[in-house]
Amino acid sequence: MMMKYSIVGLIMVAAMPLTALAHGPKDLPDDPALISQYRAGFAAYQQNEYAVAMEKWRPLAEKGSAAAQIFLGFMYAGGLGVTQDNAAAVHWYGEAAERDNTLAQVRLAIMYRDGVGVTADRVKALFWVLKAGHMENHMQKIAMALQGDLKKDMTPAEVDAAERLFRKGADKN
Numbered sequence: 001m002m003m004k005y006s007i008v009g010l011i012m013v014a015a016m017p018l019t020a021l022a023h024g025p026k027d028l029p030d031d032p033a034l035i036s037q038y039r040a041g042f043a044a045y046q047q048n049e050y051a052v053a054m055e056k057w058r059p060l061a062e063k064g065s066a067a068a069q070i071f072l073g074f075m076y077a078g079g080l081g082v083t084q085d086n087a088a089a090v091h092w093y094g095e096a097a098e099r100d101n102t103l104a105q106v107r108l109a110i111m112y113r114d115g116v117g118v119t120a121d122r123v124k125a126l127f128w129v130l131k132a133g134h135m136e137n138h139m140q141k142i143a144m145a146l147q148g149d150l151k152k153d154m155t156p157a158e159v160d161a162a163e164r165l166f167r168k169g170a171d172k173n
Helices: 007-023 032-046 050-062 066-078 086-098 102-114 122-134 140-152 156-172
Strands: none
Touching: 032 050, 032 066, 050 066, 066 086, 066 102, 086 102, 102 122, 122 140, 122 156
């Protein structure tokens, strides 16, 4: 399968670990032990000690930490300390995306666009990009660029379907 590479995709691959740090442990309860565990995972990740990072982050991810979830997504996508598993990466990106982590939303959109770990689905890809582009933060410009890239290859019906999904989700919040 030939993957579609773009400047957006290349930026995402290069910027992910640094950008995820910006999402840091602020999504954890104000518990020094949990914050310390997150930071120990990040220190291990920086030292390429991926098994230790996985050990520190998996419990946090399972408790709902989007910061830990996004890193598990990176690790599974890249085969860092685990067998490379794009379906597991999609799972963890999806968990973080549901918690409004825009980095995870954009990464998930790219995986749906390219059919990596999931069946290619431009409607779902555009849905996640619309969610990411809706947030005013550092990922908004990347999400907007990806929106344009996706819409070029979509039918009006597909764009409408994605926008309906987005509006349905927006109505819930």
